[in-house]
Amino acid sequence: MEKYGYRFSAGPWNISTGADPFGPPVRPEIPLAEKFVILKQLGFDAVQFHDDDAVPDLDALSADQIRRTARETRQKLADHGLDAEFVAPRLWENPLTVDGAFTANAPEVRAYALERTRKAIDIAREMGTSLMVIWLAREGTYIREAKDAVVATERLVQALNALLEYDPELRIAIEPKPNEPMDLSYIPTIGHAIALGMRTHAPARMGALVESAHALLAGLDPSDEMAFALSFDKLWSVHLNDQNSLKFDQDRAFGTVNLRAAFNQARVLDRHDFYDRGMIGVDVKALRTQAPEVATKHLRNSLELFLRLVELVRSLDQAKVDALIAARDYEELDLLILNHLIGCP
Ligand code: XLS
Ligand code: MG
Numbered sequence: 001m002e003k004y005g006y007r008f009s010a011g012p013w014n015i016s017t018g019a020d021p022f023g024p025p026v027r028p029e030i031p032l033a034e035k036f037v038i039l040k041q042l043g044f045d046a047v048q049f050h051d052d053d054a055v056p057d058l059d060a061l062s063a064d065q066i067r068r069t070a071r072e073t074r075q076k077l078a079d080h081g082l083d084a085e086f087v088a089p090r091l092w093e094n095p096l097t098v099d100g101a102f103t104a105n106a107p108e109v110r111a112y113a114l115e116r117t118r119k120a121i122d123i124a125r126e127m128g129t130s131l132m133v134i135w136l137a138r139e140g141t142y143i144r145e146a147k148d149a150v151v152a153t154e155r156l157v158q159a160l161n162a163l164l165e166y167d168p169e170l171r172i173a174i175e176p177k178p179n180e181p182m183d184l185s186y187i188p189t190i191g192h193a194i195a196l197g198m199r200t201h202a203p204a205r206m207g208a209l210v211e212s213a214h215a216l217l218a219g220l221d222p223s224d225e226m227a228f229a230l231s232f233d234k235l236w237s238v239h240l241n242d243q244n245s246l247k248f249d250q251d252r253a254f255g256t257v258n259l260r261a262a263f264n265q266a267r268v269l270d271r272h273d274f275y276d277r278g279m280i281g282v283d284v285k286a287l288r289t290q291a292p293e294v295a296t297k298h299l300r301n302s303l304e305l306f307l308r309l310v311e312l313v314r315s316l317d318q319a320k321v322d323a324l325i326a327a328r329d330y331e332e333l334d335l336l337i338l339n340h341l342i343g344c345p
Helices: 030-040 063-079 097-100 107-126 149-166 188-196 212-217 224-230 259-271 297-315 316-325 329-344
Strands: 008-010 046-050 083-088 131-135 171-175 205-211 235-240 278-284
Touching: 008 149, 008 297, 030 046, 030 063, 030 171, 030 297, 063 083, 063 107, 083 107, 097 107, 107 131, 107 149, 131 235, 149 171, 149 188, 171 188, 171 235, 188 205, 188 224, 205 212, 205 224, 212 224, 212 235, 212 259, 224 235, 224 259, 235 259, 259 297, 259 329, 297 329
Parallel strands: 008 046, 008 278, 046 083, 083 131, 131 171, 171 205, 205 235, 235 278
Antiparallel strands: none
8 A cells, every 4th residue: 555655553542342431342352462463454653552551550560560561562562563653641540630630629639640641751761752642631620610720721831841851852742622521621722732832841842633523523624723733843643533523522534524624634734744744643433333353444444545635635736726716716616626526527
């Protein structure tokens, strides 16, 4: 498969048992090493990790044990010809962080969050990556009066500063999301993420990750969110996926709901040399209805569709586009794009 210089990544959580808030697993759990085999076969180059994907139960382990397990995971990864793209601290599952991690009102919870993230940084280092993605899952509120949003923002800056200090090589990409699990989150969009990074003492080491579905949940166009980050040179990774209107975070396979929006994401990335800037990460869930033996096709489809869309981006008659823009004939441009997408000459 021609990959046009792109490198692809996915997380082990993207091969899942199909459990949801309303029902138990419907497919067997697949061991990590087998997931590596599957991802490699599907054409992926790298794996994204939550800290505990790489080192299970890390809260119960010593610093030495954590490093040793991380090294073992890295070896398994290398045995399958894969790299680690990033490590993300899973700060939303421990009962301690029920009301937030870095922005929790309780000081002991904020201390835990920092401690846990430092462990995730140690893991990243052992895994051979300097990139950490932070998804601020529970940094927000259900009840607006429950936290002071100005204080919460300060706390986020302080936490980021402490992490940047802990490892002078570390680069942090914030993955914004407007809601879920919280009703309202503090860093809902890419603009917030970039602004927050600029408040730290090492803004050059602060970047962002745009997830298509998260932008859609914020009512925004994912390609514009990517474009904004690209213009600041802050788009360090993406989570391509799709979302069928404003509901729970669906993580549908890339392009399966809105093909034109997917085309525009591929277009902004390809026109701005993203193949030289970062990896094409996907964050996609197999449908719960998918039978176990075929429950990786969402990954295959996302990767293949991205590459097909890159071909369509490159074969678009740009001279025609420019002429229509010059004539301000945007309705004709509309039809040109639609015809191009459905393969009508
Ligand atoms: C959830 C997020 C999560 C992050 C990684 O909505 O997308 O999967 O990507 O922690
Ligand atoms: Mg994501």
